[in-house]
Amino acid sequence: MSKRVQSLVVCLVASVAFATAGFTADTIKIGVAGPHSGDLASYGLPSVNAAKLVAEEINAAGGINGKMIELLIEDTVCKPEIATNTATKLVSDGAQMVLGGICSGATKAALPIYLDAGILVMSPSATNPPLTQSGDYPNFFRTIAPDDAQAQLDVDFAINNLGLSKIAVIHDKQDYGKGFAEFAKKFIEESGKAEVVLFEGITPNAIDYSAIVQKIKRSGADSVIYGGYHPEASKIVTTMKKKKVDAVFISDDGVQAQTFIDVAGDAAEGVYASGPKDTSTNPLAKKAIEQHKEKYGTGPGQFFDNAYSAMLAMTNAYAKAGSADLDALKKVLQSESVDTPVGSISFDERGDAIGVGFSVYQVKDGVFVEVE
Amino acid sequence: MISAGELKKSLVVSLWFAFLTFPIMVVRVDPVESTVLWRWHNMVYVIVGSFFLSIIFRYLLHRRDIQTSRKESGQSNPDQTLIHRWLSNTRSRTIIFVSLLAVALAFPHMPYLSSTYQVNIMTTALMYVVLGLGLNIVVGLAGLLDLGYVAFYAVGAYTYALLNYHFGLGFWVVLPIGGILAALFGIILGFPVLRLRGDYLAIVTLGFGEIIRLVLENWGDFSQGPSGISNISRPGFFGIDLTLDQAIIYIYYLMVLFVVVTIFFVNRLQDSRLGRAWIALREDEIACQAMGIDKMKTKLAAFSLGAFWAGIIGVVFAAKTTFINPASFTFLESAIILSIVVLGGMGSIIGVIFGALVLILLPEYLRALAEYRMLAFGAVLVLMMVFRPQGLIGSIRRVYTYTPTKKGTTS
């Protein structure tokens, strides 16, 4: 206890000292905001690792224009009210750019505060379309495709490539999954070639999904489009296999992760999921994964590639713009493309990444393979 | 000071912890790569750490027990702390409240100490002071364990968000509507649970809280579901546009005002006929009924008045964050508010204020511990309860002491 108190006191004194020292330290401060505790931590912590890896590499090479990167890592728990506290803390601590907002909701709550301070925010995972499309947040950029683009891709693939006609749309009731599912439903209905036979939300973290799987079976669906993350998806596909339901399973990039295959095992075979294009052959992606394995001993988690790319895009923009001025940064981001693990990307007027190619993958022999 | 026996005990404890934490702390397996990582250095930390911590823990426990036994034998009353003595005196009480208020008012303008961030989290803490005081009516005074208090908070927040979104109604118009609607929900919840006691009541309120959250999550046409409602207007200030910094400071002052008003009301309520009926209800339901108190009315009053404050703060919450979604209204939130009441000292207004400040500011200041933040928070919660089970500043029962030689005095 005493040790902990001591270190706490030291930290507090140090932070007060730093706060009063103000902007004299010549570093580039990049905030990293996301859920680092609580049940969504597994989506936030990989981004922290990505930020650390990029920062270390740049600092080892002498920094940007001689300035070192300093990371300010703050927890939002994916709750709007904590996210606003985090945002004001990062602004008060002098963050110049922010990597984050993992959940769309928390990001939306925090964005006005960053916007007011003229801080660039780049999210690796907030996919809610209005974030860019509403035009309310000119300081917001993201290295992931919005829900509607992905849903369109998955629906087209299901209907045109696979020729499916009875689709059950399932989601996890969270902002990401439900947003995706609602778009998928809309696109299926608009296409006129297929029908939605079931549209339902499941309870995340529930211990058993056999009832919903029975329902899918009864609905006569030839395929399931699932909006959500991999833990629930793997439970559903395992249950489907056990219950001998052989509908095609198609999902989003919340599922397109190696963890999904590790967890679901054999049941993952044949599952389709959309995700960023050809990361496996991209040398930068390979390098990033190698770095992660070396430093943390395991493979990276969800949104690691996107976060790594966002860090590269932001630091590159800073180097070219020479300052953290929002307009200057935006100009660079929108005019120049940068090589990242998710491809060579630049950004459009609204803040969505151009060149984050999306394609559909299928699990074959325990790995996601891009479908031609 | 520390005997050999104590050291031996601590040694046993540290070995026990080494065993206990062995699988989680030392071993780490990767089933995909089929590798096992043995982190023996962690075991050394556990042994050394638990050895010293157990000495401290036992020493503090021992001290606590001495105090308790002293209290029981009537030597002195440790509950009668300095703060209580100050509070029992009208003049020093006025001085305390005035100086606290002065600090609160000056806070946003203090150089070095305050920043937008500090003001912002202080506003959050003040919101929880009001929430704590509201729940204190239900749990602390009326003794009804409510694990779904956050539902009323959600009702207030969504009332403002939806009325603002659809009809463009302003903060000040919706403020009373939010409070009243939440109070109505309090009555709706109150009716079916009148017969329930203790933990059965707790689980029903928990269920009620979850139902409200699930409806908000699933009824997309009504509440926009999990993607939430954004661009909620901040409170208006006589039609003047405020910058973000100004708005944050403005909301802070609003909250200071609300806290003062709430303290005033709750204080008056506590001493009113209704307040005394609540306390009687808490102590013994049947005896209370026998004394002619209308149980139903009293309970419903507690639920609705408690809910009213939550509704008000819900409106403030929506206005402050400008964005809400159901993720803010989980069971854990109810648990935190309940912790504020219990940790501060049930039934004690000043205790609840301190409880809210500690519990809401603590996770923010613990950010210095980075990833150990919530670990420390959990530990602090346990330790505070173990060492101050009656709360930080427990409520003092009014005792009437009759001394035959002198005039009767109250203390």
Place this chain on the structure above:
Amino acid sequence: MEYFIELLLSGLTRGAIYALIALGYTMVYGIIGLINFAHGEIYMIGAFTSFIVATILSIYGFPLLAIIVLAGLAAVIWSASYGYTIEKIAYKPLRKAPRLSALISAIGMSIFLQNYVLLAQTSEFLPFPQLIPDFPFMEPIAHIVGSTDLVILVTTTIAMLILTVVIKYTKIGKAMRATSQDRTMAMLVGINVDRIISVTFIIGSSMAAIGGLLIASHIGQINFSIGFLAGIKAFTAAVLGGIGSVPGAVLGSVVLGLTESFATGYVSSDYEDVFAFSLLVLILIFKPSGLLGKVESQKV
């Protein structure tokens, strides 16, 4: 009709899963009147321990039966130790304190344990090996009831029977009942109350450990956060059945599992929890101490 039976069976399985956790909940509640929020975390630690042991053993190529037995044993030993230690640290010093203080201490313990596992292990979801093999004789109905489901159903039934017998007929069971009825009186008649409470925590935690092993094997994955929701559901089930009663916990769990399953099957899984909690409210309105709870007469 087949659909109905499928839903019925999946509801039963779900109920049996809840029951494995609810049994420990209800025992602890019965003896010290505490809603032990950390119970879900003990279940999680049980699952993690069995995961670690099972993975190590399978790396060294042990036979499946040995893996199940040893992983189960390890889960029971460590979960019981955690239960015992938690009681000593967080609840025992609060015996004389207001009941809500112990509740907050339990919530704190739950937050602490979750983050402890998060920091010491990982935030990622980990694949849990399928420990229960697919029995050949189950093959024809495997699409309705899996082998793991069957084992869970059987284990829950056996556990309920054993616990009922232990509490009703053994010396320690009598001591438990005495302690739960009146702690002071129990002490006066020579029962070592501290020991009885410790034993209750150990038994309850062991149940959670077995639950952890079986449920994780059923789900196929674990993570530090699995305990909380499971704990809440189990607590709901225990209250529904009448908290403190062993058959009540099982009955409550089954009712809850069936409600959720039928709500999903015939209405919508969007609102499965709404149905579950509404049923809870309804039942408690008509039976204020749960389905099998004792109606206590109140005295002044």
